[in-house]
Amino acid sequence: MNPVDVAVVGGGVVGCAVARRLARTRLRVALLEAGPDVGAGTSKANTAILHTGFDTKPGTAESALVARGHALLGEYASRTGIPVERTGALLVAWNEEQLAVLPSLAEQAAANGYDRCDLVDAATCSRLEPHLGPGALGGLTVPDESIVCPWTPPIAFATEAVANGADLYRGCALHAAEPTADGWELRTAAGVLEASWIVNAAGLHGDDVERLLGHDGFTVTPRRGELVVFDKLARPLVRNILLPVPTGRTKGVLVSPTVFGNVVLGPTADDVDDKSDTASTADGIAALLDHSRRILPRLLDEEVTAVYVGLRAATEESDYRLACRPGDGTVCLGGIRSTGLTAAMALAEWTAEQLGAAGLDVAERADAAGVHMPNLGEAFARPYQDAERIAADPEYGTVLCHCERVTAGELRDAFTSAVPPADLDGIRRRTRALMGRCQGFYCSAEVASRFARATGRPVDAVLAGAAP
Amino acid sequence: MTQDVGVLVVGGGPAGLAAAVAARHAGCAARVAVLERESETGGIPRHTVHTGYGLREFRRLLDGPGYARRWSARAHAAGVELHTRTTVTEWDAGARTVTTTAPDGIRTWRARAIVLATGCRERPRSARLVPGTRPLGVLTTGALQQLALLPGAHVGRRAVVVGAEHVSFSAVLTLYHAGCAVTAVVTDQPHHQSYEALRALAAGRHRVPLLTRAAVTRILGRGRVDGVELTDLVSGATRRVECDTVVFTGDWIPDHELARRGGLVMDPGTRGPRVDLRLRTSAPGVFAAGNLVHAAETAGVCARGGAAAGSAAAAWVRGTPAAETPPTDVECEPPLRWISPNAVIPGETGTPQGHFLLRSDAWARRAEVTVAQGDAVLGAWTRRLVPNRPVHLPDGWLARVEREGGPVRVSVSGTGDA
Numbered sequence: 072m073n074p075v076d077v078a079v080v081g082g083g084v085v086g087c088a089v090a091r092r093l094a095r096t097r098l099r100v101a102l103l104e105a106g107p108d109v110g111a112g113t114s115k116a117n118t119a120i121l122h123t124g125f126d127t128k129p130g131t132a133e134s135a136l137v138a139r140g141h142a143l144l145g146e147y148a149s150r151t152g153i154p155v156e157r158t159g160a161l162l163v164a165w166n167e168e169q170l171a172v173l174p175s176l177a178e179q180a181a182a183n184g185y186d187r188c189d190l191v192d193a194a195t196c197s198r199l200e201p202h203l204g205p206g207a208l209g210g211l212t213v214p215d216e217s218i219v220c221p222w223t224p225p226i227a228f229a230t231e232a233v234a235n236g237a238d239l240y241r242g243c244a245l246h247a248a249e250p251t252a253d254g255w256e257l258r259t260a261a262g263v264l265e266a267s268w269i270v271n272a273a274g275l276h277g278d279d280v281e282r283l284l285g286h287d288g289f290t291v292t293p294r295r296g297e298l299v300v301f302d303k304l305a306r307p308l309v310r311n312i313l314l315p316v317p318t319g320r321t322k323g324v325l326v327s328p329t330v331f332g333n334v335v336l337g338p339t340a341d342d343v344d345d346k347s348d349t350a351s352t353a354d355g356i357a358a359l360l361d362h363s364r365r366i367l368p369r370l371l372d373e374e375v376t377a378v379y380v381g382l383r384a385a386t387e388e389s390d391y392r393l394a395c396r397p398g399d400g401t402v403c404l405g406g407i408r409s410t411g412l413t414a415a416m417a418l419a420e421w422t423a424e425q426l427g428a429a430g431l432d433v434a435e436r437a438d439a440a441g442v443h444m445p446n447l448g449e450a451f452a453r454p455y456q457d458a459e460r461i462a463a464d465p466e467y468g469t470v471l472c473h474c475e476r477v478t479a480g481e482l483r484d485a486f487t488s489a490v491p492p493a494d495l496d497g498i499r500r501r502t503r504a505l506m507g508r509c510q511g512f513y514c515s516a517e518v519a520s521r522f523a524r525a526t527g528r529p530v531d532a533v534l535a536g537a538a539p
Numbered sequence: 540m541t542q543d544v545g546v547l548v549v550g551g552g553p554a555g556l557a558a559a560v561a562a563r564h565a566g567c568a569a570r571v572a573v574l575e576r577e578s579e580t581g582g583i584p585r586h587t588v589h590t591g592y593g594l595r596e597f598r599r600l601l602d603g604p605g606y607a608r609r610w611s612a613r614a615h616a617a618g619v620e621l622h623t624r625t626t627v628t629e630w631d632a633g634a635r636t637v638t639t640t641a642p643d644g645i646r647t648w649r650a651r652a653i654v655l656a657t658g659c660r661e662r663p664r665s666a667r668l669v670p671g672t673r674p675l676g677v678l679t680t681g682a683l684q685q686l687a688l689l690p691g692a693h694v695g696r697r698a699v700v701v702g703a704e705h706v707s708f709s710a711v712l713t714l715y716h717a718g719c720a721v722t723a724v725v726t727d728q729p730h731h732q733s734y735e736a737l738r739a740l741a742a743g744r745h746r747v748p749l750l751t752r753a754a755v756t757r758i759l760g761r762g763r764v765d766g767v768e769l770t771d772l773v774s775g776a777t778r779r780v781e782c783d784t785v786v787f788t789g790d791w792i793p794d795h796e797l798a799r800r801g802g803l804v805m806d807p808g809t810r811g812p813r814v815d816l817r818l819r820t821s822a823p824g825v826f827a828a829g830n831l832v833h834a835a836e837t838a839g840v841c842a843r844g845g846a847a848a849g850s851a852a853a854a855w856v857r858g859t860p861a862a863e864t865p866p867t868d869v870e871c872e873p874p875l876r877w878i879s880p881n882a883v884i885p886g887e888t889g890t891p892q893g894h895f896l897l898r899s900d901a902w903a904r905r906a907e908v909t910v911a912q913g914d915a916v917l918g919a920w921t922r923r924l925v926p927n928r929p930v931h932l933p934d935g936w937l938a939r940v941e942r943e944g945g946p947v948r949v950s951v952s953g954t955g956d957a
Contacts, residue, residue: 455626468640
């Protein structure tokens with residue numbers, strides 16, 4: 072492993088964003104991901120919302136970084152081809168107590184620098200959301216809350232980092248870290264790496280990595296969030312992100328459209344012990360469906376396409392656990408629970424500023440490369456709709472995944488990309504193939520066999536879930 | 540450039556191919572085209588390698604792929620255009636225009652009649668809300684049968700099959716042919732719902748335990764499934780069963796996306812478009828057939844319904860005017876789940892199959908099935924009811940349906956005994 076100036080530990084959305092930012096400088100950068108792929112942990116299983124930060128706690132790091140990240144990712148997404156839909160959000164009050172809280176939420180938004188919230192009455196709620204369940208008393212609009220593709224950002228960041236010379240190591244768990252005269256020696260699953268600086272972006276394992284680095288500031292308690300995805304035929308039922316009036320601990324259960332044209336319901340919030348416990352539960356699913364019975368009853372008539380679970384990296388404090396320690400050459404980006412996707416680019420910017428203050432040259436190179444990513448969003452043209460593209464390459468007219476209308480050309484592009492999928496789940500996150508209502512009834516054999524051919528692996532290995 | 544056709548069939552399975560052939564045989568002079576999104580026509584039977592197909596249509600016993608090939612050949616011989624790898628992406632039911640994507644480009648089609656024959660699928664694990672992890676190795680019969688046909692693929696070593704209807708035992712046969720042992724066939728019902736002969740062939744010979752009144756309540760394992768939690772629905776007791784493959788079978792849902800996006804009136808029972816005796820939908824000139832309107836029946840039943848839809852479509856193209864009388868709904872009461880067809884134009888008689896197709900959620904050795912319109916009983920029959928298995932209901936009462944009599948209701952009494 073080639074020595075680097077900065078080793079970023081953790082290939083989630085935050086780590087990838089940091090690697091991208093630093094790879095655009097003259098610094099040598101390595102990105103280490105323990106799992107088989109980037110963006111495959113907590114980053115793949117969230118509510119996929121680009122938050123304004125209107126409801127964060129004023130004065131916190133999260134408040135500032137979410138607001139900044141909202142602008143940065145929104146701009147990056149439009150430049151890079153990451154789908155974002157500016158749906159807006161509507162907080163709905165279902166009882167007098169919640170109704171009474173709404174004005175203070177508008178004030179909190181203003182304290183966070185967001186002044187576009189409006190209090191609306193029950194009739195307006197029904198007009199904005201004709202399928203809302205009965206009993207809504209009033210609401211608060213947040214016009215700039217948006218939905219974003221949750222899967223493309225980490226892949227885009229990693230791709231751009233690699234394009235600008237970063238070394239990406241997947242399947243590369245960090246076993247030990249030894250301080251040296253001028254930095255660190257990292258013992259990893261892929262060998263020994265020398266780095267001057269280490270950025271801890273290990274998410275759920277952020278506390279473990281902190282301890283490897285000789286710090287003991289916090290403990291991560293995974294907070295499990297179960298989410299239910301409904302069929303695309305449910306999409307016309309909801310226009311805005313429907314938010315609950317938040318309680319102290321989490322944002323509560325929301326109903327939101329997705330950029331893939333589905334509707335997502337969730338998350339639950341249960342503290343668990345096991346950092347790999349991504350199993351859904353009967354109680355969790357039942358609780359979510361109960362919520363939807365009230366918020367959007369007609370949702371229950373539609374088919375469920377998927378149930379998934381994300382683990383948020385909660386710590387003893389609700390705010391981010393950020394630190395830059397020039398003394399030992401470490402940066403910690405910890406305790407980033409549910410706003411990591413939105414804040415990722417702002418966290419990368421913050422990291423660059425801190426490293427700059429510590430004496431590193433973090434100016435972007437004039438020749439730093441950008442990337443353009445395949446569009447996975449329903450609101451933008453996809454290859455199967457693009458006559459010119461099909462005429463130039465018939466593979467873009469060969470629809471293989473019927474539920475999601477993914478073409479042979481898109482699969483091929485994913486297989487040959489700079490950061491290719493490691494497994495079927497990686498194909499799903501890069502193309503949408505296999506994520507639809509039939510869950511592989513029609514195309515799983517075809518996709519598995521094309522992936523096996525493209526990677527020179529036996530079909531059996533693909534189906535067994537083995538990483539290459 | 541817009542393609543002008545007489546009859547445009549969406550879906551090239553048994554129902555769609557039979558519809559196209561029937562449209563040609565009924566003298567449709569204009570083009571008859573089938574749009575099939577897969578790489579070849581034939582539909583689901585292409586992947587079911589066991590025998591049992593074709594006696595009625597081809598007077599010989601065929602396996603699924605052979606049956607699919609024969610239908611494709613018959614359509615070709617009848618002068619039907621078969622457009623494979625052609626996906627319908629949008630359509631307008633009122634204008635009868637369709638947009639497709641295929642390797643040779645994006646096309647618009649304008650048809651005088653459209654037959655929807657988009658089939659059905661099995662509900663996957665997620666739609667059944669089975670909790671647990673999300674490992675590989677959790678399949679439907681459809682996915683299993685395609686994987687089993689892949690060169691070099693081994694589906695697994697030990698499987699648990701969820702469901703105990705016909706298709707479940709088809710999955711058992713596929714697993715055995717693929718060298719995968721079946722640890723258990725699990726059904727929440729008190730008995731299996733297949734015919735004894737098929738069950739004996741599939742499960743008896745291979746000594747597969749049939750676990751009744753039981754359910755898979757959790758999926759276990761990371762990477763690849765390594766077991767399931769099985770719950771005894773009577774005692775509530777749970778236990779872990781080791782397996783590397785779980786096949787969710789049956790629990791059909793029509794592939795009704797086009798029908799719904801086209802704004803067709805849907806039947807709450809079948810969840811497919813409402814169809815009358817000539818398989819007309821609520822949109823003039825748009826017909827529907829096969830497992831889109833009765834998920835799921837055998838390929839032979841689908842082909843017969845498809846033929847009826849194709850003939851009706853050809854008649855429409857020839858200029859048979861739309862019915863002037865609005866349809867009367869045929870509704871079922873629980874525990875009946877659905878009936879197909881589910882609308883009647885008063886004055887018309889005869890069903891595509893020679894009888895109505897019915898499904899029950901309850902068991903009965905001898906139940907009385909009653910058809911009534913308002914207070915008038917149109918007919919009553921004694922039937923054996925088995926969930927997930929076809930029940931046939933005679934159609935001789937159709938002549939007695941009154942124009943102003945309100946919906947026809949089909950109800951059942953005497954259920955509960957197995």
